[in-house]
Amino acid sequence: MNKNIDELIKSALEGHEMPYDNNAWNSFEKKLNKPNAPIKPFKFWFFGTSIIAVITISSLLYFSSKQEEKSDKPVEQKTDVIEKSNSQSTTSNKTKSEIKTGIQDGKINSNELEAKEDDKKETKTNLILPEVNEVLVKEITKDLKHDEEITTPKKENSVITKKVSEPNVPSFSNKCLGENLKVINKNDEGMTLIFPSGKKVSVAESATENIKLSEEGKYELLVNSKQKETYNSFFSVFENPKASLLVDDELNYETGLPVIRGEVQTFEETINWKIDKVVSANSSKAKTAEFYFFEKGQFELEVIVSNEKGCSSSEIKRIFIEKDYNLLAVNAFDPLSDDSRKNTFMPYALSKRNSAFSLIIIDPDNGGIVFESSDYSKPWEGIDKRNGKLVDESKVYIWKVTLASPEKNEKSVYKGNIIRI
């Protein structure tokens, strides 16, 4: 769409490194040596436990050796004790390492959640990867396949083919929740898609899988390679924006025009309204939009809301319009009535709309013009201008209005019947 501020800054900082400060390691090393470095308490604990363990085991062995001494030959006592003390030290060493493992296990257990969480978060942090679109990915894989085809016969005779065996990891741009990801694995090894929750989906070698992206967060696509390099790529899946659409139940004629107003409730700023055949009355990017319904029928009003991550959701509401718009004209009037609302004829919408117009009343018998006006404050009072007399009762006349500036997609000529009662 446009190069917005986030893209601008993101691309500016991509791969950027600050220069190495020669003193940085020295000053860090000092901090690392400080006793309050977080590694220390663990070490003390471990050290203390080891000492206790050594003492306990030493004393156990000491007592047991004493028992042996009692029953065995007294002459060899000395060497035996020396041997025992040797074995004592080896045993204690062994125990020490066992304890060490135990402690580490303990730490692992107690921190397992943390570690897992870190793993999980880690997948989220891997940033700014080169984004290649899927079409490009297909091309790359196609190329690779082509290479393989060429080099396969060589394989038996030469070593050069190794170069081609480098796995190809498709890169994906960021996706939206619920989308399907098509992974084409052209490699000799299987691939694994790791979901943010840790769930794994495998794509067998030379297979294609459609995987539904049912979780929000960072995904990692990994080639199950035995080589020393890690062949992986990352992409993120973002939630779709929430939107709720409210639409008027009936037409609103406040401006003399047949308007239905839609309002979308959402946090997002990118809004698109869509409706067939109907013209939007105002900016179609706003959270509220108005539409003119000049013709009867059934319509579907759709609003699409997109967030900054390019994910969108849409809501559709059906709208039924019962009759065509006809300038809100009545079909009967009574020139002799005292009621000023019904003793003249002028299509009501013309009093509200900002459009110049011409109204004519036609005698259907001969096509003669009975009345003319282009001013809504001068309605027809039932007088036939040809003879200056009130027209006949119960006779149907035709009215015709031509609008000088109709709305977009609105017809300019309206017609109808009017009867004097």
Added chain:
Amino acid sequence: MENKEHLKLIVEGCVRGERKSQEALFKQLYGKMLVVCYRYINDKDAAQDVLQDGFIKVFDKLGFFDFSGSFEGWVRRIIVNTAIDSIRKSKKNPFLSDQDTDFKQEAVDEMVEKEVLEFKSLKAEVALEAISKLSPAYRTVFNLFVLEDFSHREIAEMLGINEGTSKSNLAKAKMNLRRILTEKFKYIES
């Protein structure tokens, strides 16, 4: 892509507490991670401190890294968390709303937006400087959303704010960045 074996050697050395390995790892990641810190903390010394604290955590947790994912990403995550913790400690509710009155402006100026859109690219230093001028609340959300690719829901959870605040802070951050950059470029031109 990282050379797994080489990295494994360094990491294993670090786990054994070997200074040489620790130094190698520190130097390898220093430049990139300092950029990360500097994006969150605009004071150079404070950013260095956070980097050091972050590295201590990295060395402490290194034994748990299982080489299944990106190592740099794993380190970055720890550094980002350390930076956020440090901001959190420095003020009571730094993420709740804007603390910096200099950049309070209600409406987005369309002219400003247009002017910035004309820039095709930006130097990293200029981008960093612009980010550093944002208040902590705006800067953090901008970093997490735009540069770390977190969603508003995740940011809200991380910072203990609600999604609406995250969204509005992001909008204001962008608005201020536009203004900061436009002013900067105006100054250069004149």
